[in-house]
Amino acid sequence: MRSPHRFLVSFHRTRGGLLAARLGERAFLALPSKSGGLSVASAHHVNKPPEEWRPSDFHIFERLLEDEAAFRRHVVEIADHERQLLTLDRREFKSSAVTPWGAAQISQVYDQGVVFHSTASHGGFHLDEERNALVHPAYRDADGYYEEDCEWAKVAATLPLLFTDYEQICADQTLRDWEPDAYEIVNNVVLGRGESYTKDVRxxxxxxxxxxxxxxxxxxxxxxxxxxxVATLGGDRRGKERRFLVPEAEYDSGRHGFVIDPARHQTYDGPSSFVGWAG
Incomplete structure (x- = not known):
């Protein structure tokens, strides 16, 4: 029987002033980001009181959040996600199914006709013909395979009852960020600034x-x-390259890129720290 304490969330403040959270054996830490907001760090089995946690105790950096309130919501969502997983009938089995990513090693049945395959290198969902027909044409892959990085979100959007609330939130954001054109068609919306990474980059x-x-x-x-x-006009990687020097304290790649100010940032054609630079 699983301990109910596994899903209890507690929040703490480290001696360094950082907001921390404990969820069962998992630890979370909110770290200030150079680009603004907070980076979420996590780890398992940090064997010391939360007040003594340090950034060096953490090795997984999950995402960027707006503020401490968003950090608290994030940890609570993960706790709810783990509770809901226990209510879903996902069955794992050894498999040798042939997938676009190679031979499956482990597969997990989410429902009839909905299987997630893990291979040595990658993975993703396969939907049978009947389930794949449920996917909106703007999202649908004809072969019924949906890779695990982004396309899994199309499956979650189509069959939400097979996923936790947290997974649905992640799926919605994934589709907004990486499939904005299809997302707008499916949901009959127009995504504004700050609502889609891909559209913001454009x-x-x-x-x-x-x-x-x-x-x-x-x-x-x-x-x-x-x-x-190394910079190009408009960030076009096929364009002419030019080198500049920017003070370390000023340089921050940010969410979409760093803009050179030729009036302040010195052009440079001296010895390079880039291996193989032939400029």
Whole structure:
């Protein structure tokens, strides 16, 4: 029998002033991000009181959240997710099914005709013909295979009763971020600024089509305190490249990219810290 304490959430404050949370044997820490907001760090079995937790105790960095209130909601959602998983009839079995990602090693039946396959390298869902016909045409893959990074969200959006509330929230955000055109068709909406990563990147590139956008950056070994940046106009990786030096304290790739200010950021054609640079 599973202990009910496994799902209890408690919040704490470290001696360093960071908000922390414990969920069963899992630990979470809210770390300030250079780009704003809080980065969620997590770990298992941190064997010391939460007040003594340090960032070095954590090794998984999950996502970026707006503030401490969002961090608290996030941890509670995970607790609810783990409770709901116990109510779902998912059955795991060894498998050798052939998938687009190779031979399956472990498979999990979510429902009749809905199977998740894990291979040595990747994985994803396979829907039989009847279930695949339920997927909206804007989302549907003709072969019924939906890889695990993004396309799994199409399955969750189609068959929500097979997924936890948290998984549905993640699926909705995944489709907003990476399939915005299809999402707008399926949901009859227009996603605004801040509602889709992909659409925001498009807008950012259009707004800065005539600016130098960094496509690669590395801490300079030749110029202390500076970051060596490779940039192209509009961030076009096929375009002409130019190098710049940006102060370390100023450089932040941000959510969509760093914009070079030629009036302040020095062009550079000296020895490079990039391996193989032939500029």
């Amino acid at each position: 807008r950012f590139r259009l707004d800065h089509a005539r600016d130098w956008l960094v496509i690669s950056a590395i801490k300079s070994r030749q110029r202390s305190g500076l970051v060596e940046c």
